[in-house]
Amino acid sequence: MFTVTVRDRIMVAHSLAGEEFGPAQRLHGATYVVEAAFRGKSLDPSGVLVDIAKATSELRAVLADLDFQNLDELPAFTGRNRTTEAVAEVIGDELAARVGEGVLGNGVTSVAVTLRESDVAWVTYEAPRVLTEP
Numbered sequence: 335m336f337t338v339t340v341r342d343r344i345m346v347a348h349s350l351a352g353e354e355f356g357p358a359q360r361l362h363g364a365t366y367v368v369e370a371a372f373r374g375k376s377l378d379p380s381g382v383l384v385d386i387a388k389a390t391s392e393l394r395a396v397l398a399d400l401d402f403q404n405l406d407e408l409p410a411f412t413g414r415n416r417t418t419e420a421v422a423e424v425i426g427d428e429l430a431a432r433v434g435e436g437v438l439g440n441g442v443t444s445v446a447v448t449l450r451e452s453d454v455a456w457v458t459y460e461a462p463r464v465l466t467e468p
Contacts, residue, residue: 370389
């Protein structure tokens, strides 16, 4: 199994619903380091699972819709708490959809997204559907 991982970052504003979140219930900012891991068993004829430049570009395209935005106002988060887990899911599902469309080649069988809030806390989300090889 091969894993190709690319990294970027986003800066967002959001609030969290629920007393358990204390002061984070108020609008506040977060900077996430975002890692996208593309996994698969098969390499293409060039000997790569996914082109790193293309993976970086696709990750940036997905993140562009979130970067410098108030997540509380975005349709992707309507009716749900804007937790790190939810943000990772939105990013992961969009990347998985792009893989499913063949945008990143045909050898990728799964996508996992890690959002790092700090050097000591992070969340990883793996898209639930396994993408099939050709």
